[in-house]
Amino acid sequence: MPELPEVETVRRVLEPQIAGRTIEKMTLRRPEIIAHPSVDLFSSGVVNQTISGLSRRGKFLVMEFRNGGRMVLHLRMTGCLLLTPAEYPEEKHTHILFALNSGSELRFSDVRRFGRFWYIFPGEQDTFSGIHKLGIEPLNPCGEPLTAACLKKIFGRRKKTIKECLMDQSALAGIGNIYADEILFAAGICPRRPARSLRQREWKTLSWKIPERLRYFIDKNDITPGDYLSGRGRDYRNTPFLQVYGRAGLPCPVCRSALCREVLGGRSSVFCPNCQK
DNA sequence: CCCTGCCTGCTG
DNA sequence: CAGCAGGCAGGG
Numbered sequence: 001m002p003e004l005p006e007v008e009t010v011r012r013v014l015e016p017q018i019a020g021r022t023i024e025k026m027t028l029r030r031p032e033i034i035a036h037p038s039v040d041l042f043s044s045g046v047v048n049q050t051i052s053g054l055s056r057r058g059k060f061l062v063m064e065f066r067n068g069g070r071m072v073l074h075l076r077m078t079g080c081l082l083l084t085p086a087e088y089p090e091e092k093h094t095h096i097l098f099a100l101n102s103g104s105e106l107r108f109s110d111v112r113r114f115g116r117f118w119y120i121f122p123g124e125q126d127t128f129s130g131i132h133k134l135g136i137e138p139l140n141p142c143g144e145p146l147t148a149a150c151l152k153k154i155f156g157r158r159k160k161t162i163k164e165c166l167m168d169q170s171a172l173a174g175i176g177n178i179y180a181d182e183i184l185f186a187a188g189i190c191p192r193r194p195a196r197s198l199r200q201r202e203w204k205t206l207s208w209k210i211p212e213r214l215r216y217f218i219d220k221n222d223i224t225p226g227d228y229l230s231g232r233g234r235d236y237r238n239t240p241f242l243q244v245y246g247r248a249g250l251p252c253p254v255c256r257s258a259l260c261r262e263v264l265g266g267r268s269s270v271f272c273p274n275c276q277k
Numbered sequence: 278c279c280c281t282g283c284c285t286g287c288t289g
Numbered sequence: 290c291a292g293c294a295g296g297c298a299g300g301g
Contacts, residue, residue, distance in 0.1 A: 114296065
């Protein structure tokens with residue numbers, strides 16, 4: 001579910017609907033999802049605060065408040081953030097609800113309960129959520145486009161496979177298992193290649209395929225708030241456009257060879273043995 | 278580097 | 290029923 005394109009989709013759908021609204025009440029069913037600070041400080045930090053914006057860093061969402069405080073959250077594997085009418089039937093596994101002054105509720109549900117929330121006080125440095133440890137933002141690395149030189153500098157001496165490197169959040173933020181496979185397929189690079197074996201032209205290809213694929217899948221996810229709600233926030237419509245992920249054994253969309261599956265760094269990886277060198 | 282734990286649900 | 294799932298932290 002949520003890698004950079006999905007998290008960005010959630011941000012785009014929700015931000016216009018919640019910006020300017022005030023959290024009037026918080027209902028917490030599963031206190032363990034609050035990672036920091038205490039449940040009491042979290043609650044007093046967010047209740048009665050007016051939301052100024054919703055931003056994204058890697059796979060994290062950051063709800064900013066007008067007083068300078070912020071609520072950071074990570075959806076992990078199965079987390080889902082949904083804005084619903086107050087009377088709307090509740091999703092199973094709803095762990096926290098925020099009643100807004102619009103009459104709507106912002107609800108977080110998460111089957112596997114891996115998702116976490118943090119509250120950061122106004123002016124405080126966030127050294128808690130892990131955001132501070134993230135690497136460059138592939139769609140906006142300090143306003144500069146991603147370059148071959150930059151990728152080579154970060155990964156060029158690593159022995160690890162290029163796929164594991166792309167998923168290293170402390171180097172490059174937001175890419176998970178699905179989009180690592182998709183990017184490497186688009187770049188014609190075999191996921192098990194050690195990063196240090198990549199040639200200059202391969203770094204070059206990656207430097208533009210990474211943002212190109214991420215933007216493509218964000219665009220394919222484009223959804224109205226109504227459709228997002230009726231799909232319960234789980235209707236990621238870009239999945240029909242995935243070329244290799246989840247398609248092991250099926251023909252490569254380019255050369256028709258059977259796609260291979262292999263475990264790399266503990267993660268299932270799918271690639272074309274013919275197109276990806 | 279690999280392994281485990283954290284959870285529930287779905288697939289074969 | 291075992292095995293697997295798009296994430297990450299922590300341990301050896």
